[in-house]
Amino acid sequence: MPSKYQPQIPGWIGDLVKGGNYLTGADERLLYANDNFCAFIRKTLSNQFLYLCIFLIVFVCLIPVIYVCILLMIDFYTEKEDSILFLIIFIQIISLFAIYVSIPEIYQNLFTRRGSPIIFNRKTGKVYINESYFFNFKVLRNPLTFLHPNKKRIKEYDWADLHGVVVHNFSRYSLNSTILMVCKPNTHKTIDHIMLDPIRNGIGSYLVWGWVNNFMCANDLISLNDGKYKWEQETQFKKEIIKGQGWPEWMVEAFNATSLEELANIKQKFNINE
Secondary structure, three states, rough: OOOOOOOOOOOOOEEEEOOOOOOOOOOOOOOEEEOOOEEEEOOHHHHHHHHHHHHHHHHHHHHHHOOOOOOOOHHHHOOOHHHHHHHHHHHHHHHHHHHHHHHHHHHHHOOOOOOOOOOEOOOOOOEEEEEEEEEEOOOOOOOOHHHHHEEEEEEEEEHEEEEEEEEEEEOOOOEEEEEEEEEEEOOOOEEEEHHHHHHHHEEHHHHHHHHHHHHHHOOOOOOOOOOOOOOOHHHHHHHHHHHOOOOOOHHHHHOOOOHHHHHHHHHOOOOOOO
């Protein structure tokens, strides 16, 4: 049975049900929570370092492969060795595509700051992200965007329009990721993707989704002191995680909005036009 959220994302395993009553424990990705908002880290420093090294090695190794292929194509073109020439061209195309895929991976691991937290406000039903433009599942990108390695997307979404799916990474280790499908209001038409919880084993890939759902439903199954920063450490959390990362001032203030009316006043105060 295919995903109801279309177009379906590659590696799809299943759609996740929204709502509370998920039984979850505290998760290491939870940074901070109070009665208004919670914040989850999405990229641990160890994972950033690991995947940055992997894709840098791939990139560096492919450069000489491409150079040698160019030299061989010239040689075999002049010698009319068509069968070998086609093989070299095929290797060249694969190598170029691998570099095309590696560059965004290098960018998003190199320029993801402080774990790229995602913020959920349960009083307004809004979700906030500030992340590398390359921090997603896209494959086809305009090569010109590679000239802007630190490009960001800073967005406000409606929780009602975000729907969870689990995907796998096609490896024998059965690593799963939870993706938020951003849909047009009241439809299953996907217009964007947000990484919620990347690369987990088995049931671990459902923990963050469960915690967020219980939080957004104000369910007592979760504790607001489960995170790295405790309830009373909001100032410290914002100083160490939020400050200096390019979050708009109005958005940081909106984290703590207690109603849509208060959120509207904040946007009016900062002249934010939706």
